[in-house]
Amino acid sequence: MAENVDITGKRVDKLSAAPTPHNTPSGTAAPISSAKAPQFMTIEEGDEGLGEKLGSLAYDISSLPASVRRRLSALKGLEGERNKLEVEFQHAILELEKEFSKKYEPLYARRAEIVRGAREPTSEEIEKGEYDVESNGEAEQEKAVETKGIPEFWLTAMKNDLMISEAVTTEDEEALKHLVDIRLSYPEKPGFTLEFEFEKNDFFTNTVLKKTYYYGEQPTRESIFLYDHAEGDKIEWLPNRDLTVRVVTKKQRNKTTKQTRVVKSTVKRDSFFDFFTALQVGEDGEDAEVDENGEDIDDLIARDYEVAENFKERLIPHAVEWFTGEILALENYDNFSDIEEEDEEDEFDDEHVLNLKDKTSADDEDSLVSDDDEVQNNQNPTECRQQ
């Protein structure tokens, strides 16, 4: 069931497997094939010579009369002409998307002002939303005076999206409380950029963290944009605040002197902020089929792209409804149960930590401890490996 997700945008055709009622998961919208959204493409597993097959026939038409083959060849030529037009169409759609993005911008900018408490809404603006805004009493009133903007607005919205919330750890939340805006912009090349703006915080020094997704094209044969690759900003973590690693402390005893010393090392741990780290994929998609945790790299890329799409198509356009959660009433969350079954509790994996021993000097007699006082941010460490 493994499949090749197209990374290079150079090898596969636009058409995915035919959707059928049999492979349509219940509880989701009917899959609609669309030529208008960049897509992940799958090709048949083990179809090594696919590149060579492009443009040649996979099925035998040689038994047909030459006159029919001449007509088919003409049709194939006409289809090539048509595909060139569809490339134009795809570019036109992307331009239209950018054009409307500009129209949304002032509304999003006003939203950002209100969220961060830079400017209060007018009474006219408040009326338009039709939420109940009556005060609940004197005491609450006074407390309200202290509240600046809408605290944890984006974090709360993110936690209501199943796909995104899966990636957010308890420690991540402390940093994501400082997220004051998420914006969409467009790079020069086909693609899109997500911009995460943070207020001053004690985790990292970046004000804005960006991640850009680039579409690839196959102008000769392929007529739609495909996901090509993504690039994320480097996070400038403050000392000992990197949420993507944890520090493990070991005591080592010298065999000769019997003296002990304390050695610290960092091990990888899952974090939402991995989102900004580009996934390690070889040029031809062959070099790294699994990551260091044994996860299929194609699955990781597909999931990463889905998270990005959720920010782009759901959270940014409808942030307030994700914050209040009212949008959840309109969604089908049948699949929650599946997830509960499959996600076993991620427990601390002692074996991986113990492996660190192998790397220490042969002269030392090690006594390895995982000292809770010394381990920073050690909650929810789903995978621990030496870097």
Place this chain on the structure above:
Amino acid sequence: MAENVDITGKRVDKLSAAPTPHNTPSGTAAPISSAKAPQFMTIEEGDEGLGEKLGSLAYDISSLPASVRRRLSALKGLEGERNKLEVEFQHAILELEKEFSKKYEPLYARRAEIVRGAREPTSEEIEKGEYDVESNGEAEQEKAVETKGIPEFWLTAMKNDLMISEAVTTEDEEALKHLVDIRLSYPEKPGFTLEFEFEKNDFFTNTVLKKTYYYGEQPTRESIFLYDHAEGDKIEWLPNRDLTVRVVTKKQRNKTTKQTRVVKSTVKRDSFFDFFTALQVGEDGEDAEVDENGEDIDDLIARDYEVAENFKERLIPHAVEWFTGEILALENYDNFSDIEEEDEEDEFDDEHVLNLKDKTSADDEDSLVSDDDEVQNNQNPTECRQQ
């Protein structure tokens, strides 16, 4: 796991269930959420009061300070402004689609000429396709002279699409051999029309069979087109040629006179040509939740729309590659195995035929026969019910 597919386009929000790796079927492209394609929407099962909930909060924000609720209400108002712009965006995309459809038209018209043999391709046109067009020998040459156009072009293409071919019976093929063009056009209201052109045949008198899909809109809250309903042409069947029914002959004996008489009745049978019959759905989607065969009407509508999308997005744009089958090499047909497991042989169901007995006069002593000589087109009758 049953779900409500939106029929009226009036009840549900734009967002479908969050796609996750857990509900992503293996062997298909990663689902990409897109605001650009009309979609089927699902709502939570049993959420009867959903209509009332729209515009009100499903989750409690009343515990928040009034100042925060005022800010949220302003945000909600801004989101409404944004949604109006997205309606504009959707219309602009549809206009762009129509514009490019006009650009494809001359290429498709030329294709149709070649397919039906109205005009031979030029040598320049033949060269562009790069298929092998060398003749295989003298005898074959002579045979080729007799071949007009590309016989069974569209039928062959259709049979290579899994979703479509499932609906085509052996008898349907006899009629579909006369299919000489499939075209896309656009009705005045948002939606699209599929036009199937047939050469003269001895099944029906229509030259063109059309089916139109209409999108619905929810301008106040909803910002994308949703599938609303479909309308198909009435097929003018020639006598005894209706492929959507079969004739059952019964002998009846009068209890008093002991005389026998022969009674013929028609029973429904599956056919691709059911595609042109509008599915019976009540105004509010509640009246008919299952069809006469007990199939979930929402599933049938979703499947029908998928078939239409396959014609629109796959077969019409890339017909020659579907004819040769070369496009299949680029698809992942893992799910073929699933289908083989699930599709039990549809056998003739005697019980349903025997039920006809109940409908005959109480005065008659019936002897029911299903006479093969008298039953017309009786192959592959998957479901038999009295109409």
